[in-house]
Amino acid sequence: MIAVGIDVGGTSIKGATIKNDGTILHRFSMPMDKYKKPEETIGELCELVNKTLKENKYDDKVVGIGIGIPGTFNNETGVIVSCPNLPTWAGFNLKEFMENKCHLYVKMVNDADAAAIAEAKFGVGKKYNYVLMITLGTGVGGGIVINKNLYNGNLGMGAELGHMVIELDGKECGCGRKGCFEAYASATALNRETKEAMDKNPNSLLHEIVHELGGIDARVPFLAEKRGDEAAKEVVNNYVKYLSEGLLNYCNIFRPNIIVLSGGVANEGDNLLNRVRTYMKLHNYGMRKAPEVIIEQATLGYDAGKIGAAALYF
Amino acid sequence: MIAVGIDVGGTSIKGATIKNDGTILHRFSMPMDKYKKPEETIGELCELVNKTLKENKYDDKVVGIGIGIPGTFNNETGVIVSCPNLPTWAGFNLKEFMENKCHLYVKMVNDADAAAIAEAKFGVGKKYNYVLMITLGTGVGGGIVINKNLYNGNLGMGAELGHMVIELDGKECGCGRKGCFEAYASATALNRETKEAMDKNPNSLLHEIVHELGGIDARVPFLAEKRGDEAAKEVVNNYVKYLSEGLLNYCNIFRPNIIVLSGGVANEGDNLLNRVRTYMKLHNYGMRKAPEVIIEQATLGYDAGKIGAAALYF
Numbered sequence: 166m167i168a169v170g171i172d173v174g175g176t177s178i179k180g181a182t183i184k185n186d187g188t189i190l191h192r193f194s195m196p197m198d199k200y201k202k203p204e205e206t207i208g209e210l211c212e213l214v215n216k217t218l219k220e221n222k223y224d225d226k227v228v229g230i231g232i233g234i235p236g237t238f239n240n241e242t243g244v245i246v247s248c249p250n251l252p253t254w255a256g257f258n259l260k261e262f263m264e265n266k267c268h269l270y271v272k273m274v275n276d277a278d279a280a281a282i283a284e285a286k287f288g289v290g291k292k293y294n295y296v297l298m299i300t301l302g303t304g305v306g307g308g309i310v311i312n313k314n315l316y317n318g319n320l321g322m323g324a325e326l327g328h329m330v331i332e333l334d335g336k337e338c339g340c341g342r343k344g345c346f347e348a349y350a351s352a353t354a355l356n357r358e359t360k361e362a363m364d365k366n367p368n369s370l371l372h373e374i375v376h377e378l379g380g381i382d383a384r385v386p387f388l389a390e391k392r393g394d395e396a397a398k399e400v401v402n403n404y405v406k407y408l409s410e411g412l413l414n415y416c417n418i419f420r421p422n423i424i425v426l427s428g429g430v431a432n433e434g435d436n437l438l439n440r441v442r443t444y445m446k447l448h449n450y451g452m453r454k455a456p457e458v459i460i461e462q463a464t465l466g467y468d469a470g471k472i473g474a475a476a477l478y479f
Numbered sequence: 480m481i482a483v484g485i486d487v488g489g490t491s492i493k494g495a496t497i498k499n500d501g502t503i504l505h506r507f508s509m510p511m512d513k514y515k516k517p518e519e520t521i522g523e524l525c526e527l528v529n530k531t532l533k534e535n536k537y538d539d540k541v542v543g544i545g546i547g548i549p550g551t552f553n554n555e556t557g558v559i560v561s562c563p564n565l566p567t568w569a570g571f572n573l574k575e576f577m578e579n580k581c582h583l584y585v586k587m588v589n590d591a592d593a594a595a596i597a598e599a600k601f602g603v604g605k606k607y608n609y610v611l612m613i614t615l616g617t618g619v620g621g622g623i624v625i626n627k628n629l630y631n632g633n634l635g636m637g638a639e640l641g642h643m644v645i646e647l648d649g650k651e652c653g654c655g656r657k658g659c660f661e662a663y664a665s666a667t668a669l670n671r672e673t674k675e676a677m678d679k680n681p682n683s684l685l686h687e688i689v690h691e692l693g694g695i696d697a698r699v700p701f702l703a704e705k706r707g708d709e710a711a712k713e714v715v716n717n718y719v720k721y722l723s724e725g726l727l728n729y730c731n732i733f734r735p736n737i738i739v740l741s742g743g744v745a746n747e748g749d750n751l752l753n754r755v756r757t758y759m760k761l762h763n764y765g766m767r768k769a770p771e772v773i774i775e776q777a778t779l780g781y782d783a784g785k786i787g788a789a790a791l792y793f
Contacts, residue, residue: 237769294633295632295633295637311630316625316733317734318609318733318734318735319608319609319734319735319736319770319772320734320770322734322769322770323609323732323733323734324732324733324734325731325732325734325769326731326732328728328731329643329728329731329732330645330724330727330728331644331645331647332645332646332647333645333646333649333720333721333724335647341762341763342727342762406647407647410644410647413644413656414642414643414644417639417640417642417643418637418638418639418640418643418732419630419632419637419638420631420632420633420634420636420637420638420639421632421633422633448655448656449655455551455636455639456633456634456636458633
């Protein structure tokens with residue numbers, strides 16, 4: 166069995182034909198112009214899908230298209246509700262449009278959810294029944310996969326895991342609330358804290374490293390801390406605390422077997438993860454005698470979105 | 480089909496034989512001595528169950544016993560992990576013990592979860608697929624019922640919904656963390672705030688009402704506020720804010736169709752609920768264009784625990 170998996174990103178749309186064991190057969194991609202009308206962009210995408218399927222005569226059956234959307238949609242009708250970075254897409258019935266053009270069944274999924282499904286079925290979470298995935302990127306997204314099924318919520322709009330307030334009246338969040346997990350644990354938040362530390366500490370090594378890397382990104386405070394910088398240490402420690410407290414909340418709420426971290430900040434790997442593990446163990450998951458939760462980095466990288474979207478059929 | 484539903488409380492154990500439409504046939508109860516060994520208490524309970532079943536010759540099949548436990552347990556083995564108010568119960572294999580004495584299959588459930596199941600199957604949530612129940616009592620408990628199935632988490636230890644930090648480094652919580660939802664939204668927390676307001680405001684009507692009622696309980700600030708007391712108004716407004724923010728978190732995390740509130744504070748009914756609804760609408764569930772979440776009071780009252788425990792079989 167084969168499905169098409171597509172990941173809609175801010176600068177490109179990437180897709181692949183994928184076997185039901187999670188292996189990628191053929192990749193395709195096209196640039197993304199976010200100001201174009203969705204009919205035009207998705208029209209082009211459909212041509213690319215049709216071409217890929219025509220060029221590669223698969224022996225196995227192609228069962229459908231799964232597409233990961235960076236936003237929310239009504240999973241009963243297929244209409245996009247809101248894609249913050251694709252302003253023209255709201256109201257567009259993507260499912261109907263694609264089904265008409267490709268003559269294949271189309272399933273939609275939130276992009277963070279797609280990655281969660283991929284890691285739960287084919288990645289580091291494949292041995293477990295309760296897999297929580299948290300993406301630490303521009304925002305904080307996530308998904309909970311229960312017995313290999315994504316938790317959806319009413320109209321498919323559940324598990325907006327970045328938008329849990331962890332500090333009442335705290336930092337402003339893009340969602341309109343104050344103090345959300347995303348406002349502390351995203352790469353954007355980490356960069357904001359790095360910037361603030363730089364402003365406060367003109368002699369910090371942070372300045373030097375930003376210069377070396379050509380700009381601020383999630384690596385900066387970790388690199389500066391390794392070289393013994395005190396301001397960076399404070400940034401990292403605070404980040405670990407907020408991230409860990411949010412994850413502890415999710416341990417109590419979902420009691421997953423494993424939390425899989427992905428996205429820019431998670432690329433820090435065990436240097437970050439070991440601290441998070443230590444913090445979380447100290448706090449014993451907020452409840453005595455609760456079963457331990459494994460914290461791991463995602464393993465499927467940039468393919469996770471595509472694989473997870475295709476895996477809606479597997 | 481008939482099942483036995485049992486609710487283990489701090490002062491008594493209450494049970495009933497219950498039909499699979501949720502109706503109660505025969506009730507039974509016994510006092511609870513929390514310092515007795517569990518073998519003794521559960522031994523007595525089993526005799527009571529056997530007697531009830533013998534005295535009432537049911538035409539329908541009695542399929543098993545469901546028992547709601549005020550704590551955590553391993554739902555694979557049946558061993559109690561921790562019941563904060565029943566110190567001698569930890570380590571006791573309740574399932575095995577009861578199955579041997581009653582010759583019926585025994586299923587265990589957390590007591591807050593049992594109430595959630597009952598409301599989702601037979602109460603105010605029966606029309607909905609995603610039902611979140613939050614109990615505002617001595618602590619804050621809850622459960623999420625997805626398509627009539629309780630979410631369990633690893634080893635049945637998920638959905639400890641009171642232990643989500645909403646104010647980092649905030650009020651100390653019984654669980655060991657600081658700033659949990661429970662530390663602000665429980666009846667205990669409300670009483671603490673009432674007490675503090677009384678200490679700060681010696682002329683507040685709160686003193687008079689506590690005197691009238693013979694002590695502090697969740698009704699006090701609401702009654703004082705109705706009579707125009709400013710200190711009480713502040714207590715109520717703060718409570719509504721913390722409760723609503725916690726519920727908004729759960730809207731984003733689970734996107735339920737309905738949140739059902741139960742427990743002492745929820746008895747305030749629409750006087751509390753309307754404020755919570757207003758606060759939550761103003762904050763638009765933290766995400767633009769998210770489907771509205773209905774907020775309602777539980778309807779099954781003290782029977783919810785029994786009905787939900789029995790409903791593990793329905």
